[in-house]
Amino acid sequence: MTALPLGRATPAPLAAPPAAEPVALLQLSGDTADAASAVYREVRRGRRVVAVVAGGDRAVRRLAETLDAIGAPTVTPAAGEALLHDGVTLAPGPDVASSRPVEDRVAPLRVALAGCGVVGGGLLPRLLADHRFEVVGVLVRDPGKARDTALPRHLRVTDPAALLAREPDVLVEVLSDASTGLALTRAALSRGIDVVSANKQAIGGDLAALTALAVSGGARLLYSASVGGGAPLIETVRRARRHGEIVRIEAVLNGTCNFILNRLADGMAFDTAVAAAQAAGFAEADPSADLDGLDAAAKLAILAHEAADWRLPVDAVARAALSGAAGLPSGRARQVARLDLETRRAGVTFEAVDGDPLFADLADEGNALRVTTADGRLFTVRGRGAGRVPTAESVWADLGDLRDVAC
Ligand SMILES: NC(=O)c1ccc[n+]([C@@H]2O[C@H](COP(=O)([O-])OP(=O)(O)OC[C@H]3O[C@@H](n4cnc5c(N)ncnc54)[C@H](OP(=O)(O)O)[C@@H]3O)[C@@H](O)[C@H]2O)c1
Incomplete structure (x- = not known):
């Protein structure tokens, strides 16, 4: 897929997204999760989106459903109607080759996932299926618990220190426990491991201190999902x-x-x-x-x-x-x-x-x-x-931002 944010030639860096609310033009290869994520990431940057979707009306309809589940409602203009609306406009377009060319050549991001409940259970299958990421471990409280997400045995960890010992590049912190989440986040940041957190009770206590710790550890702390789930x-x-x-x-x-x-x-x-x-x-x-x-x-x-x-x-x-x-x-x-x-x-x-x-x-x-x-x-x-879908999508977008900087 290609993104052409009007008025900006380069993708927004992590610390300084665009000041205005320009329009992003996307050419999408179909109704995939990647396509929905590409649209969502532009929405959360404050951009109006016009996306041309390969695969005809059916692909447009399916992408619209996926985006609705995330919380990004779409408009599909009738033939002859103006393309630019507020929010997200989808229109059927010609087939394009699916592309992840540059990213595919870099090493996968090693991810330690802390938590495999509503949010973590939504993220794990996506992480496991995407070769841009390598899941090195999943921290849970009860490794024997029946789950709605398959959690491979070799990934299960119950000790936070053992999770970080697997040397991740990034910790995704989606625990329901504030004190364990905070301790884990601190430990990761001080070792230079990036953190993506949805755990507002863990990070809300003193975000300034955590931000300072991230800076001194040379790590980044992202937490979009901690407030508003999928709403930016x-x-x-x-x-x-x-x-x-x-x-x-x-x-x-x-x-x-x-x-x-x-x-x-x-x-x-x-x-x-x-x-x-x-x-x-x-x-x-x-x-x-x-x-x-x-x-x-x-x-x-x-x-x-x-x-x-x-x-x-x-x-x-x-x-x-x-x-x-x-x-x-x-x-x-x-x-x-x-x-x-x-x-x-x-x-x-x-x-x-x-x-x-x-x-x-x-x-x-x-x-x-x-x-x-x-x-x-x-x-x-x-x-x-x-909810699982919007919150996991928000965490996914933070991971995408980390990868964009890493690439
Ligand atoms: N759910 C949402 O819609 C939503 C939206 C925005 C933000 N959030 C935030 O995202 C985080 C996760 O929410 P959730 O809904 O996914 O929670 P959840 O379904 O209750 O899952 C929590 C996970 O954390 C694990 N866990 C809890 N305490 C632990 C401990 N001391 N050691 C190891 N593992 C531990 C649990 O392990 P077991 O599975 O073994 O019990 C479980 O896998 C929370 O901080 C929440 O505030 C959630």
């Missing part, structure tokens, strides 16, 4: 910051609360709604981090770092808890996370958002964010904030 919230904050001083961030960051609030609005009892969220894979067995706002607070700490190098302790975020319909504002209620960069206040509250189209009609797993800069410009984004 961190990238949007970075883009706004390149535009000018950020004064305010408002966001819906927690899918479990969305799910429960949507059910409460339909008249479901609170306990039933929590049980339904657990059954649907949104809420964990202990949903307290979601309901008490701790999950959103950790994400706010990461966004504060991105917005202004603000070292916001998670416990300094004022939090309201969701414990039932009583106490919720009337109308369409959402858990809204806010950062005020001028007063340095951070909070997670439940608010009526009926008049706010960005937040009001969010689906269960939908996340959304609005950034306001000092000159009044608004940067907004919506997407799928949770």
Whole structure:
């Protein structure tokens, strides 16, 4: 596939993606996972995408379905209609040879995967099938557990030190345990091993310190999936910051609360709604981090770092808890996370958002964010904030960014 970002001749380097929101023209060889990833990576760079897809209308339809699952909805214009729309436009085009020519000649990136649950289990088959990567080990808690993803015996590791002893180039940290994830991330960075993390509770505690550790260790730390899953919230904050001083961030960051609030609005009892969220894979067995706002607070700490190098302790975020319909504002209620960069206040509250189209009609797993800069410009984004497919895709895009720099 070929990417022709208009107004930019070279691919964006890791630290300085484009300041404007140009258009990317992609010529894709079909409806493959690679094609969807190529589109997604342009979307998260803030670009509108026009993709010409080989394989006719069927390939376009299948690619549109894959992108929808990731959280990047598409437009397929009718014949004669303009090609350039907001978001992603797909159009059928001529066959092109599938290409990974340059990358295929470099050594595979050695990947240590920490975690093989919802997110790790989505990544592992893709890593194993792609010869640009070599999986050197997979850290789990219970090596004998039945999984929905085949985990080869020789890759199973239960000791974090043994995982790093396999000498990876990159650690993909998708554990559900904050302290183990943080210790592993620190150990990797201090040894010069790059880290891609989705673990907001691990990295949200002190991202500035981890970033400094990465710099001193000569490693890179990427964590797009830690806030917003597949929705490029961190990238949007970075883009706004390149535009000018950020004064305010408002966001819906927690899918479990969305799910429960949507059910409460339909008249479901609170306990039933929590049980339904657990059954649907949104809420964990202990949903307290979601309901008490701790999950959103950790994400706010990461966004504060991105917005202004603000070292916001998670416990300094004022939090309201969701414990039932009583106490919720009337109308369409959402858990809204806010950062005020001028007063340095951070909070997670439940608010009526009926008049706010960005937040009001969010689906269960939908996340959304609005950034306001000092000159009044608004940067907004919506997407799928949770789930295997979008979250794994976001981690995959971080791995792609690492590889682009390594090549
Ligand atoms: N799921 C999402 O939609 C989503 C979205 C964005 C970010 N995230 C973040 O991504 C991370 C992974 O989420 P998930 O949904 O994939 O979690 P999960 O399904 O619960 O899987 C967690 C994995 O971590 C392993 N693990 C936990 N503690 C461990 C320990 N002390 N030592 C070794 N292995 C350990 C588990 O091992 P066993 O399999 O043996 O139990 C499991 O494989 C979390 O930090 C989460 O916040 C998730």
